[in-house]
Amino acid sequence: xxxxxxxxxxxxxxxxxxxxxxxxxxxxxxxxxxxxxxxxxxxxxxxxxxxxxxxxxxxxxxxxxxxxxxxxxxxxxxxxxxxxxxxxxxxxxxxxxxxxxxxxxxxxxxxxxxxxxxxxxxxxxxxxxxxxxxxxxxxxxxxxxxxxxxxxxxxxxxxxxxxxxxxxxxxxxxxxxxxxxxxxxxxxxxxxxxxxxxxxxxxxxxxxxxxxxxxxxxxxxxxxxxxxxxxxxxxxxxxxxxxxxxxxxxxxxxxxxxxxxxxxxxxxxxxxxxxxxxxxxxxxxxx
Ligand SMILES: [Zn+2]
Numbered sequence: 068x069x070x071x072x073x074x075x076x077x078x079x080x081x082x083x084x085x086x087x088x089x090x091x092x093x094x095x096x097x098x099x100x101x102x103x104x105x106x107x108x109x110x111x112x113x114x115x116x117x118x119x120x121x122x123x124x125x126x127x128x129x130x131x132x133x134x135x136x137x138x139x140x141x142x143x144x145x146x147x148x149x150x151x152x153x154x155x156x157x158x159x160x161x162x163x164x165x166x167x168x169x170x171x172x173x174x175x176x177x178x179x180x181x182x183x184x185x186x187x188x189x190x191x192x193x194x195x196x197x198x199x200x201x202x203x204x205x206x207x208x209x210x211x212x213x214x215x216x217x218x219x220x221x222x223x224x225x226x227x228x229x230x231x232x233x234x235x236x237x238x239x240x241x242x243x244x245x246x247x248x249x250x251x252x253x254x255x256x257x258x259x260x261x262x263x264x265x266x267x268x269x270x271x272x273x274x275x276x277x278x279x280x281x282x283x284x285x286x287x288x289x290x291x292x293x294x295x296x297x298x299x300x301x302x303x304x305x306x307x308x309x310x311x312x313x314x315x316x317x318x319x320x321x322x323x324x325x326x327x328x329x330x331x332x333x334x335x336x337x338x339x340x341x342x343x344x345x346x347x348x349x350x351x352x353x354x
Contacts, residue, residue, distance in 0.1 A: 069137055071198035072147035072168045072294070073234045075110040076270035079293035084349030085284075087276075088112035089341055090151060090298040091129075092119055095330050096305075097136060099337040104144050107342060109350040111144065112168070114151040114296060115161075126150075126157075126164035134165065144354035147198065151296070158188050162197060170200035170237070178224060182231060189232040200294075201228050204239030206274040219258045226265040235294055237272040238262050240287075245299050247278040254283050256290060263291040270294060277303075281347055288349065297344055301337050308336035 072086070079086050091097045091113050104111035113133060120126045133148050149168035150161040158169045171188050173181035185201050192199040204220030220238035229236055240262075241255045262271065270293035276284070277299040284295065312332045317323045345351050 068143055068145055069134060069167050070145045070147060071196055072112055072149060073198040075145045075147065076235050076293045078353065079350070080268055080270050080291065082353060083288060084353060085288050085293050085295045086110050086112055086350050087341070087344050087348050088114040088149060088151070088294055088296040089301060090114035090116060090119060090296070093123065094132065095334045096301070096337060097133060098140070099334050100341055101136060101140060101142050101146065103338045103341040103345070104146065105140070105142050107345050107351045108144060108354045109345045109352070110354050112147045112149050112294065114149050114298065116151045117153065117157045120150075126161050126166065130165040155184055155188070162191060162195060166197065168198040168200070170202065172202050174202040174205045178227070182227065185228060185233065186231050193232070198234040200235045200237060200272060201231070201233040202237040203228050206237065206239050206242060206244055219255050220262060222258070222261040222265050225262045229266045229269050235270040235272050236266065237274055242273055242275040242279065244275045245277070254279065254287060256286060259287065259290045259292070272296065276300070276344070284347055295348055300340055304336040304340045305333035308332035
């Protein structure tokens, strides 16, 4: 069932768990994540970056694929189709294409411009029943060529953006995209607690979920994080399983070259890591 992410995240805040956003890249990714959510009776958010949207032949193609797959696979758990780190134009395209949720990443604009653009998009989204995420404090690491330095969000700025009516808020607390470096200092829980005090029950989003230790994830959830983005980890699992299949020479045996066989180990690996994350986040049986 395609829905906005608003209700599922309100429930997550109240129930002290988080819903995973897993980014998709193609049909196999989408099917693996949807099936895992259904098998575990978990709500789920499918994340699509602008780069991945382009790769999959545009947001309309993505939206049509996801909607058809939900119907054909009888997916009854709540599913949100969400634009990840959207530009203003990207948000407009996704709204038109039938996405149920968007993120407007205005963190690189001066605060006044971020506010004006966010307000405009909040109004459009809410008139159509679409949820909207905003970001304060750039998330470190690289995403689609944009490199952020891992800022700690200013709690007052978070409050300002929250008051514009966004449905959930990504706040930088030292988290970064991609793999974490050896000398990473960890999440800043004092900053997270200060933000939570000012914004109340508004769901918080933790980007860069790959490689954050389980105890830090649990603590973040206890402090109001209700949505955790996972992208790189699925890619690493897919890569390792695919590499193993080929290194064992299985693609050379019988019909091992058949793409449905060649991609199967990677597909199963994505299912495994998504289930593991749903267990860690506490979203199993919360659909
Ligand atoms: Zn992100």
